[in-house]
Amino acid sequence: xxxxxxxxxxxxxxxxxxxxxxxxxxxxxxxxxxxxxxxxxxxxxxxxxxxxxxxxxxxxxxxxxxxxxxxxxxxxxxxxxxxxxxxxxxxxxxxxxxxxxxxxxxxxxxxxxxxxxxxxxxxxxxxxxxxxxxxxxxxxxxxxxxxxxxxxxxxxxxxxxxxxxxxxxxxxxxxxxxxxxxxxxxxxxxxxxxxxxxxxxxxxxxxxxxxxxxxxxxxxxxxxxxxxxxxxxxxxxxxxxxxxxxxxxxxxxxxxxxxxxxxxxxxxxxxxxxxxxxxxxxxxxxxxxxxxxxxxxxxxxxxxxxxxxxxxxxxxxxxxxxxx
Numbered sequence: 001x002x003x004x005x006x007x008x009x010x011x012x013x014x015x016x017x018x019x020x021x022x023x024x025x026x027x028x029x030x031x032x033x034x035x036x037x038x039x040x041x042x043x044x045x046x047x048x049x050x051x052x053x054x055x056x057x058x059x060x061x062x063x064x065x066x067x068x069x070x071x072x073x074x075x076x077x078x079x080x081x082x083x084x085x086x087x088x089x090x091x092x093x094x095x096x097x098x099x100x101x102x103x104x105x106x107x108x109x110x111x112x113x114x115x116x117x118x119x120x121x122x123x124x125x126x127x128x129x130x131x132x133x134x135x136x137x138x139x140x141x142x143x144x145x146x147x148x149x150x151x152x153x154x155x156x157x158x159x160x161x162x163x164x165x166x167x168x169x170x171x172x173x174x175x176x177x178x179x180x181x182x183x184x185x186x187x188x189x190x191x192x193x194x195x196x197x198x199x200x201x202x203x204x205x206x207x208x209x210x211x212x213x214x215x216x217x218x219x220x221x222x223x224x225x226x227x228x229x230x231x232x233x234x235x236x237x238x239x240x241x242x243x244x245x246x247x248x249x250x251x252x253x254x255x256x257x258x259x260x261x262x263x264x265x266x267x268x269x270x271x272x273x274x275x276x277x278x279x280x281x282x283x284x285x286x287x288x289x290x291x292x293x294x295x296x297x298x299x300x301x302x303x304x305x306x307x308x309x310x311x312x313x314x315x316x317x318x319x320x321x322x323x324x
Contacts, residue, residue: 006241008033011093015039016103018054020204021229028233030067035093039072076129086136098240099137101130101154106170119169126173141191151240154181154197158299178250185248194247196239201254201299203227226255257300
């Protein structure tokens with residue numbers, strides 16, 4: 001099977017497919033032979049506004065190259081309406097094999113400035129929309145019966161695997177996507193569905209809005225553009241294709257670097273010899289434990305030790321006489 005047509009006969013849905021990562025995924029899946037439902041409401045990076053031409057532009061590009069695609073503007077924040085995406089795929093192309101949950105927004109604000117609307121809209125698009133589409137796809141797959149070759153690729157983020165301050169709703173939503181990926185993989189394996197997630201570092205409207213990523217996201221004048229969204233698409237196509245036998249895993253990707261996360265593994269342990277804890281015993285035991293996670297902030301452009309809580313957090317508490 002050639003790399004160009006390895007998805008021939010497959011039908012894919014790509015959410016947020018009108019721009020950035022989603023556009024790159026939709027084009028790459030079509031180039032690999034899949035028919036694609038390109039979903040995008042065409043709103044801003046904050047999830048505001050509608051522009052149906054955004055998805056249609058990508059569809060037109062696919063069709064000009066000889067591919068098959070159809071545009072869709074369903075709002076993923078509406079659980080019931082998301083069923084329409086699955087129905088469109090089946091009615092237009094005769095089935096559904098691949099779901100790429102890419103749509104995402106972020107409303108940057110620290111927790112004490114975050115509004116309820118900001119929180120709910122961010123989770124609705126990033127997490128609830130992902131869950132809703134998996135739900136409706138799984139319902140259709142269960143009705144059709146088990147079949148090998150089905151795949152779901154969810155979009156997490158380094159902000160979910162290694163959260164930083166400034167956008168707690170987005171971090172929480174993307175951490176939820178990782179957990180949803182793991183549990184969905186276990187639940188849907190009997191239907192022939194592999195479920196994986198990516199945590200990409202790439203230039204999008206969201207990452208360009210983060211001040212401390214400005215240097216990382218800048219396009220180089222010459223040479224390899226590590227954070228071009230097109231660099232992520234080959235991994236998505238591979239995860240969706242017949243050569244992949246992974247499921248329930250989260251893949252980091254930046255440029256030509258791909259790495260696998262190992263979930264939330266406990267790094268320390270204390271016990272009390274089979275006896276109930278007392279306040280004094282618990283305090284004594286935990287004073288010996290490291291108060292910080294000594295992992296790495298995983299992204300090749302930031303491959304440095306980054307304990308959590310950060311040095312700044314520990315220093316802020318210490319200045320007030322507290323302990324982190």
